[in-house]
Amino acid sequence: MKVPFKGAIDCDLHPAMPSASALLPYLDDYWRDQLVNRHIDKYSFVLTSYPPGSPLSARPDWRQASGAPAGDLDAIRSQALDPFGSRIAICNVLHGAIALFNDDMAAALCSAVNDWTAHELLDREPRLRASILVPAHDPALAVHELERLADDHRFVQVLLFAMGDALLGRRTYWPIYAAAEKQGLAIAIHAGSTYRHAPTASGWPAHRVEDYVAQSTAFESQLLSFLAEGVFQKFPALKLVLSESGVTWLPTLLWRTNKTWRGVRPEVPWIDRPPAEILREHVRLTLQPLDVPDGRTLARTLEHIGTDRMLLFSTDYPHWHFDGEDVLPDGLSDEALRKLMIDNPLETFPRLREGAAMSDNRGKKQEAVR
């Protein structure tokens, strides 16, 4: 169905990434020389997870006559912000810098992408917010980038990827979470792979559609990692946002971890209450691509999840998961829609609650903004 009221917070929107040459003004002399001399500025930095021609990567009617889908602000406004009535949209620029092996080059390009995002998108469209792209496999560099941008509160989360070098709950990564918690930033894990390991425990699938389906099992592994390593005990204010993860796999994970925990508690004594309670408190999932066949199944799945606090509205624009303006599934009550589209995002992102000046046509706003 269409959005029934304006003012939604779109928690996953993908502006086209800049060309490498467009990043040159945001790089220092050394890296500018490196990019130009080595012809790195001619590389596309397209992630294997998101081939531009793939049907999933852009809806046909959102493809441009020239240039990339979601490639300019006019398209983002006329195709996403205006039709869905979003008062805020969080931009995730899926740039291939994170897949480089040279940590310093990755860090320089991540910084350039973030500065480009601030200058080209956030400065020009007040409805937009963004994620901080970081080279996660070098946590010290990632923390440096996070802190460099921390005072700009238009950045509301830190962007990590579902399949990477190592499971993200490991203590190696904790400095990123310490810094994020301190700065009021959520941690987002977005679908996508740097292919440092095979996407499945039995190796490399043949088809791209398999890589995409397998993302949900990568999210499962990441949740187990955050849980088992005790990240949520160590950082009690941290929110973990799973973006483009699908949602129907979640109930099984809640049930199974609750049961297994009863048998393995001595191994992970810091988990001091049923895992499902911890996950319901700390973890959020964006709506699209919603993997339910119909409204009735959705209702059962939401009951299985056991709370209406976990889902965050998203369009995943310009990725192709729905047609027309039917961004919402059928069968949700007005109250459920308000939570999904407004209350849950505000509760998840501390920095969105700061915006008292944000336009809002909803009477209950003051209650929601705590």
Added chain:
Amino acid sequence: MNVPLRHTPASAALAVVDCDIHPAYRSPKDLYPFLPARWQEHMSTFGEHLRQGLSGQLAWPRMMAAGMRVDSFPEQGPPGSDLALMRSQHLDANGVEYGMLMQLSRGGMEERNLEFAAALSRAVNDWQLAAFVEPEPRLRAGIVVPQEDAAFAVTEIERRAADPRFSQILISPRSSDPLGHRRYWPIYEAAQRCNRPIALHVQGFSGGHASTASGWPTYYMQEHYAASSGMQNTLMSLVFEGVFEHFPKLKVVLIEGGFAWAPALCWRMDKHWERMRKEVPHLTRPPSEYVREHCWFTTQPIEEPETPAHLADIIGWIGWDRLMFSTDYPHWDFDDPQHVFKFTLTDEQKRKVFRDNAKALYGLQ
């Protein structure tokens, strides 16, 4: 888990088919009578050659008693090695009409030396009959074959095909390539020809890939869950590579990998297939239809929702004719047939899950 057995009289309970029982050797030397001298010597000199850092032990130590029920240790040998104890403690006590043996270790599925793997496979298959199935007719063997050597696997399947005591074919879902890859298709062709299901039981040893897409987990808690994620991806590979399209009579049993994930995986596969079907034009139907037609799931370790009846939604989506009871005896997370379901099943549902589905699949009388 690890509570003393409640002595429910078996006569008061429904007879069950247990689709996951683990036999064991008293000692690896039990295999020697079935191994050529060359491989006996190899086994005692070099042992198994696996893809992990620790030799002769699990990389993620289990939570108690090496992953066994503490009451399942016989006076001699490991749990599962004493048929008399298996009978009194499990087969008789729980009214097991048929029990399907899952021989996981030293069957060659995870062995890197493929010649040794073949010798182990043949020996383990002979040993299952001699040690368990001949003295205990309620038990059924599985043809254990090394999936990485499909040519040998086909030979071994054909060698056993005329023997009705072998009910299915065991290969590892922790294979070196996803099981949908063509290098494994001769095994499926043989399975279809010999009318045996392919049994995929979760495996503790890798085929060369980390257990998650982001590398190795830290804790057993995670590795235990990864078995379930891995099973989903194995099923996904079989579907998208077109195995079920190519072998329309093939049947696959997914064992100890959980089952509550199956509906969600099917919805997810259907949704993305809809968008990406040009990449996989060899699929003529939505992925969920292949799963519904070709796949069976065993119950243990059963998922336990906070609201028990939610599991009935899941089984309804999978199909009550596709779920088969299993205990995982003698492992520590054994499910007791008297207590496995926390909601009320109809008599028909009970008959199907505890007995009739398995009897129909395996052709048991």
